[in-house]
Amino acid sequence: MKTAAVIGAGIGGIAASIRLAVKGYEVHVFEANEYPGGKLSTFDVAGASGTYRFDAGPSLFTLPHLVEELFRLAGENPADHFEYLRLPEICRYFWDDGTRLTAWADTHAFAQEVETKLGEPAHRVTSFLKDSAFKYEVTDGLFLHDSLHKAGTWLNRKALRGYLNLPRLGVFGTMNGANKRAFEHPKLVQLFNRYATYNGSDPYQTPALLNIIPHLEYNIGAFFPKQGMVSITNSLVKLAKRQGVRFHFGTPVEEIVVQKGRAVGVKIGKKGERVEGRKAMPPSPASLSSPSSPSSRSSFLPFSRIVSNMDVTPTYRRLMPTQPAPERTLRQPRSSSGLIFYWGIRQTFPELDMHNIFFSNDYRTEFDYLFNKRDRLYEDPTVYVNITSKNKPDDAPPGCENWFILLNAPANEGQDWDAIIAQTRQDVIRKLSRNLGVDVGSLIECEAILDPRTIEARTSSAQGALYGTASNNRFAAFLRHPNFSSRIDNLYFVGGSVHPGGGIPLCLLSAKIATEL
Ligand code: FAD
Known part of the structure; x- marks a missing residue:
């Protein structure tokens, strides 16, 4: 056999x-x-109010x-063994100046929200997402299902379609360049630049081809296994x-x-x-x-x-x-790694959903720290807060929430992570407290922390990179x-x-x- x-x-x-x-x-x-x-994988952390369950890594399906x-x-039959739901809201976005924006799964509602909150015409969002779908369709066939290292991949009809559409795919410019041409409002450029982080890259360097990623969330859907x-x-x-x-x-x-x-x-x-x-x-x-x-x-x-x-x-x-x-x-070069705080929070926050982003005021500097300086995290980092207890209430005790806080971090090169963790923890608490109007630090009743060193040690990923190179x-x-x-x-x-x-x-x-x- x-x-x-x-x-x-x-x-x-x-x-x-x-x-x-x-x-x-x-x-x-x-x-x-x-x-x-x-x-x-998953783990539990005990707090004064009860047990909190956390997904250790991925949060978006x-x-x-x-x-x-x-x-x-x-x-x-998959449905007999694995159930999931499509999220009606993809993400809630927060900026320090008080702007809040919901990315609805319904693309027209999202485009309308962008027009109302940011003044960017709705049609720009819908045509951006159509273009994202087009890029995905062409590259899905070419790059994602076959080995790039076999001649046959480059000689079939899917490849020919790719060659013919090369100028539209965004292979030659950066994601940030393309998004600045697509949108006027800097907050919307920042929102779509964020998708570079979905494979651990830098929107100021990565090709605009990565603008295929929003298609997955907006046109196909963001999901959560029950x-x-x-x-x-x-x-x-x-x-x-x-x-x-x-x-x-x-x-x-x-x-x-x-x-x-x-x-x-x-x-x-x-x-x-x-x-x-x-x-x-x-x-x-x-x-x-x-x-x-x-x-x-x-x-x-x-x-x-x-x-x-x-x-x-x-x-x-x-x-x-x-x-x-x-x-x-x-x-x-490795992809970015992550610094994750898993917090048991003794309060519920109706203004938060399952996926929440609190944006940095200076995205370019944040990425400069991530991929060029690499010695620490920028002091005003973009903070991602994922709360699975919003959709799976037994993940946290009654009246509480399980907060998974992810910060993009440079790959591990032997930085002083203990000092970085201590500083970043303060920066995150300050930023969340400012945005939510409460002292978040006083609500944390239990905590676990994962950093690039521990990601590397637990999974053998070189330098703790989340996405390889x-x-x-x-x-x-x-x-x-x-x-x-x-x-x-x-x-x-x-x-x-x-x-x-x-x-x-x-x-x-x-x-x-x-x-x-
Ligand atoms: P890994 O998960 O890297 O596992 C490799 C396994 O091999 C480990 O269990 C390790 O113990 C084992 N192993 C290694 N060496 C040996 C050996 N010598 N002998 C035996 N066993 C060995 N992806 C998404 O799609 N959505 C997200 O929202 C998302 N967010 C993320 C957030 C975080 C914090 C992290 C860490 C990752 C995230 N990712 C996300 C990325 C995603 O988790 C990974 O790309 C994916 O899970 C990697 O799977 P893998 O098959 O490469 O194996």
Whole structure:
């Protein structure tokens, strides 16, 4: 029987395991942590009023059909196992001068809101979103479903359509440049520039092609799984198990064994107990795992295919240190990382919805700190507040809310994170208190913190980057590592650090491309 080892139970690894099992492979998933999901996991924090549940990483769910596709592939009805709702409001936006704006899922209502609140004609918003849809349609076929590293991808009809429309795609200018041409009001430019952060990039450098991202939210929809983001992980792990996939938690892979140019198996470290549905511990430096620390008890297991869901940089550096590595690819600048405060808040805020953004007064300087200076966060950062208890009330005790506060942060280069966290915490509390008219600091009854160091340690993501490499130049898409190894047979790659990119939908697509290869 054909056998496959999947290294890592991140969303890309889980999806690959399902696809391989459906193709008839005997699949084993080795996961260093005691729980599945990597960045897409969950944990609880106890507060005086009760227990708060948090999704550890992703909070925005787009393109749910990519999850449903996996159930259908296995002959199951997705609705029997995984439920989600479409959000009527995409996000509430706040500026320090008191301007507040709701991004409604209904694009006409949103365009009207923009006209009323900012004076920007509604038709500009609707035509921007139409253009975003057009860009997405053309590039979805060209970039997202196939390997860019196979000649056939560049010679088919989808590619021809892409070449013919190249000038309209926005490959040559920046996102900020395009948005300044599309809109007059600086707040609206800032709002749409924000979408560069959805793959950890800088709107002042990234190509305008990334203006495909608003299409996902506004034209297709922003969604929320009824049992929290982690139910994407949990329902897919259950599906994988029904397909016969075997998960080995607490089992780091220490080496990919290569003989005569072929990957022939893996060496695994400590064999942990198998843990069903365990949650992650709240983030703290003491609970960090070190997935590939050398072990004297490693054992060799042969496999006919190996799929690495570990970030591609440590896959080469730690699991195959004697093999030639694609240095140019591994040297690409990392995407942004994140600093996350998980707060149990003993009050409810009707003026907040599930997704809320409190914008910086100086976006350009904020990004200068993120991608150029990189020594700390700008003192007036853009603050994202996600509150799942708005739609899933049991995530917080009655009368309370679970606040997930995400700040974009530079990738980890050994900065003094403890000092940065202390300063940024004060800056965030000051900004939120000013905007909401209460002393937010006095309402925090429990807290956990995740920073670029702990993201790196918990998921092996190089420098704690959230989305692999940044897309800050027009060649970035071509510089991502392919979904296969061109030098080592039987070795494949999935997840946020390889083609087509980071974020849940693209990780799911990476599994599709890799297993089709
Ligand atoms: P990862 O989640 O990176 O997991 C890799 C797994 O491999 C880990 O479990 C790790 O323990 C395991 N592993 C590594 N090395 C080994 C080894 N040697 N042996 C065994 N196991 C190993 N995306 C969105 O779509 N929407 C969002 O709103 C969003 N927000 C985000 C917010 C935050 C704070 C973060 C951190 C990420 C966010 N993302 C978001 C990005 C998204 O979470 C990631 O792109 C995606 O989850 C990455 O999945 P992956 O398949 O690359 O695996």
